[in-house]
Amino acid sequence: MNSTEDIMRVRxxxxxxxxPVPAGPAPRRDxxxxxxxxxxxxxVGMAIAFAPFVLLIDDSHWINIIAVTYLMGxxxxxxxxIGGFGGQFSLGHGVFFAIGAYMTGGLFISFGxxxxxxxxxxxxxxxxxxxxxxxxxxxxxxxxxAIATLAFNEVAFVLANHLxxxxxxxxxxxxxxxxxxxxxxxRERWQYxxxxxxxxxxxxxxxxxxRRSRLxxxxxxVREDEDAARAAGINVLAVKLQGMAxxxxxxxxxxxxxxxxxxxxxxPTLFTLPDVGVKFALLSxxxxxxxxxxxxxxxxxxxxxxxxxRAELADSLPGVSLAILGLVMVLAALFMKRGVMGAFEDLMKxxxxxxxxxxx
Amino acid sequence: xxxxxxxxxxxxxxxxFGGLRAVDDVSLSVRKGEIVSIIGPNGAGKTTFxxxxxGQLAPSEGEVRFDDRSINxxxxxxxxxxxxxxxxxxxxxxxxxNVLENVMIGAFMQAGALSAARDQAMAVLERVGMAHLAxxxxxxxxxSERRRLEVARALALxxxxxxxxxxxxxxxxxxxxxxxxxxxxxxxxxLTFLIIEHNLKVVRAFSDRVVVxxxxxxxxxxxxxxxxxxxxxxxxxLGAGHMGSGRELPASVTNEG
Numbered sequence: 001m002n003s004t005e006d007i008m009r010v011r012x013x014x015x016x017x018x019x020p021v022p023a024g025p026a027p028r029r030d031x032x033x034x035x036x037x038x039x040x041x042x043x044v045g046m047a048i049a050f051a052p053f054v055l056l057i058d059d060s061h062w063i064n065i066i067a068v069t070y071l072m073g074x075x076x077x078x079x080x081x082i083g084g085f086g087g088q089f090s091l092g093h094g095v096f097f098a099i100g101a102y103m104t105g106g107l108f109i110s111f112g113x114x115x116x117x118x119x120x121x122x123x124x125x126x127x128x129x130x131x132x133x134x135x136x137x138x139x140x141x142x143x144x145x146a147i148a149t150l151a152f153n154e155v156a157f158v159l160a161n162h163l164x165x166x167x168x169x170x171x172x173x174x175x176x177x178x179x180x181x182x183x184x185x186x187r188e189r190w191q192y193x194x195x196x197x198x199x200x201x202x203x204x205x206x207x208x209x210x211r212r213s214r215l216x217x218x219x220x221x222v223r224e225d226e227d228a229a230r231a232a233g234i235n236v237l238a239v240k241l242q243g244m245a246x247x248x249x250x251x252x253x254x255x256x257x258x259x260x261x262x263x264x265x266x267x268p269t270l271f272t273l274p275d276v277g278v279k280f281a282l283l284s285x286x287x288x289x290x291x292x293x294x295x296x297x298x299x300x301x302x303x304x305x306x307x308x309x310r311a312e313l314a315d316s317l318p319g320v321s322l323a324i325l326g327l328v329m330v331l332a333a334l335f336m337k338r339g340v341m342g343a344f345e346d347l348m349k350x351x352x353x354x355x356x357x358x359x360x
Numbered sequence: 361x362x363x364x365x366x367x368x369x370x371x372x373x374x375x376x377f378g379g380l381r382a383v384d385d386v387s388l389s390v391r392k393g394e395i396v397s398i399i400g401p402n403g404a405g406k407t408t409f410x411x412x413x414x415g416q417l418a419p420s421e422g423e424v425r426f427d428d429r430s431i432n433x434x435x436x437x438x439x440x441x442x443x444x445x446x447x448x449x450x451x452x453x454x455x456x457x458n459v460l461e462n463v464m465i466g467a468f469m470q471a472g473a474l475s476a477a478r479d480q481a482m483a484v485l486e487r488v489g490m491a492h493l494a495x496x497x498x499x500x501x502x503x504s505e506r507r508r509l510e511v512a513r514a515l516a517l518x519x520x521x522x523x524x525x526x527x528x529x530x531x532x533x534x535x536x537x538x539x540x541x542x543x544x545x546x547x548x549x550x551l552t553f554l555i556i557e558h559n560l561k562v563v564r565a566f567s568d569r570v571v572v573x574x575x576x577x578x579x580x581x582x583x584x585x586x587x588x589x590x591x592x593x594x595x596x597x598l599g600a601g602h603m604g605s606g607r608e609l610p611a612s613v614t615n616e617g
Contacts, residue, residue, distance in 0.1 A: 230416070
């Protein structure tokens, strides 16, 4: 007699009943930000991020740094999808970055194909490669996963040096300077800066969408507790693979833009860990891992600082800029566990708490 | 009990960990709408047995059937999708998320869109009396709230059967009473329960049938009153010296901290 339909119906009606709760009605606002407020924040944030571009568009030194900052911010945000939301600390994203870079360059040089057209198919391919590489590696947890992805980066570095017919090997790959929108090659630096801004805006927009989607919530659940995630009906491996594919595809697009910007790539540029694979993770860590704005904020703090250090100290004390940067990162890891965004949120919370106490 | 009524059917299931036989030849079936309690001394294999049912562990032998099909090959998430909700002995709140989001993680299984999942999760929170805690970070909850959150996340799956692993442990008397009330309400709405419980008051108040595990084996099965006065069970808990003393088990036989 207890048919499933009956049960469902009974439960459906029962679910509207409320039990007495100690503290008045539920404060529904603030629990989950509404779509409008999430996208509103996004627009305000991107407008702020756009300001340096407007202010310094004529400064040839700064516009360069701004372009790199947008690019690295976008790449860190792409890493943050699997590394921050999904909690899978990949240090091998240089592989996907290099796939985008080499394939875009190779297809442009050999066939003259426009980067605008090849960019997306290459990104899909990079996502596929990421899934193949991750399939076995996702059985590893925590530091072991990070070490395995580090190994992928090193293997890819060796391969890139050896496969000369495809990559140009140690000599590298030079993109001919054929100016034109179709070729994604521009005369002015600010045009690249604008392009990089669009990339960062795209990746962060995807993060905003993801954070409010089922996949985004599932990535968070997987990061927090895999057993609890499974018990909630989540296919943990599938969720990790989807997150990794999305993250790798966006990283590959970053590689495309990087190639067309620099017009020269070689294995050390694409695979040097402190500049690429590890950098994506570090920028996210400093800005706020697992937050939406954190990766771009991290890039905004670190990239100009790094450039300044290099310029100031390169002659007198070569290498010291790296040591100082390292120290800053250690301090950030020790004292701001959730990055600048985390510290900011804590501050806001404390202020709100003080205000509420004041009202009582 | 006719076989077509059995929702969950366990057939001669065993689990070997190296030299240890954690679960040994256990058969059990749970009918739709029934509440079955599993009791037994610490280390009897109760949680291991649970993990065999929910797929966290694969049985060394035997078969687990749900709705009359073998689910031996199914991973935990697929069993959850079939309608098996569970809680963990050590509560696993997703501490970086708030209470509502924790429950939404479960609700997303039925609801694809954010708004639908949020509404469903809110309805579950209201049902378990936690709606006022919705914006609270799960990491800031008390023990009893964490345990209740586990139940809420399991309910958000809209399951057919819920497996509760010691959800009363560490709760005070009024919290236990509150919890029993909640479970009875859910049961009245047609939900089936399989529970591991140390608190014999709870077992008495809230079970149709009790099974006893000891050293991995199922040593007794019956109504709560039959079981709690059975010499075999008293021996398993208190040792042979108490045989024939006419004693019953004390109200709580937990030896956790």
